[in-house]
Amino acid sequence: MLIFLPFLAYKGENGISAREETLNGCLDGQIDSDAQEDGTGDGLSDFWELREGWMVTLEGEEPYRAFSSPAHLDLDGDGLADDLELSWGTDPNRADTDGDGKNDNVDPYPLDRSL
Ligand SMILES: [Ca+2]
Ligand SMILES: [Ca+2]
Ligand SMILES: [Ca+2]
Ligand SMILES: [Ca+2]
Numbered sequence: 380m381l382i383f384l385p386f387l388a389y390k391g392e393n394g395i396s397a398r399e400e401t402l403n404g405c406l407d408g409q410i411d412s413d414a415q416e417d418g419t420g421d422g423l424s425d426f427w428e429l430r431e432g433w434m435v436t437l438e439g440e441e442p443y444r445a446f447s448s449p450a451h452l453d454l455d456g457d458g459l460a461d462d463l464e465l466s467w468g469t470d471p472n473r474a475d476t477d478g479d480g481k482n483d484n485v486d487p488y489p490l491d492r493s494l
Contacts, residue, residue: 417449418450419448420452423447425449428447428448429449430446432445432446433465435470436468436490437491438488438491438493445472446471447464454471456474457474459484468490469489469490476489477492479494
C-alpha cells in the first residue's frame, strides 16, 4: 500500500523536499526554484551534496560514499572546505578521514593511515 504524504512527497525542482531541506539545514529551508541552488556557495549544489556525494577510498579498504553538508562549508572543522575534501577524496564528516591521528589538513596522506 502506498501511503501518500503530500508534505513529504512534494519536491522542489532540485528534487529535495522542503522538509528534507529543513532537516538537513539548508540555509533557506524553502522549496527551491533553482535546481542548482547552492546554499553554501562552495560550487556544490544542495542536491549534489545530499544525494550524490563522492566515494572515499581508504588504502586497503572498501570504498564508501560520503555526503557533504549543504548547510556547512566545513562540517568536520578540519580546515578543508567540502569542495577541497571532494578534490582530495577525503570524508567531509571526519576531520581525520583515515584515523591516524593527523587531521586531513595536515596529513600528507589523508587516505592512508600508515603514512
Ligand atoms: Ca553547497
Ligand atoms: Ca572539512
Ligand atoms: Ca589522517
Ligand atoms: Ca594518513
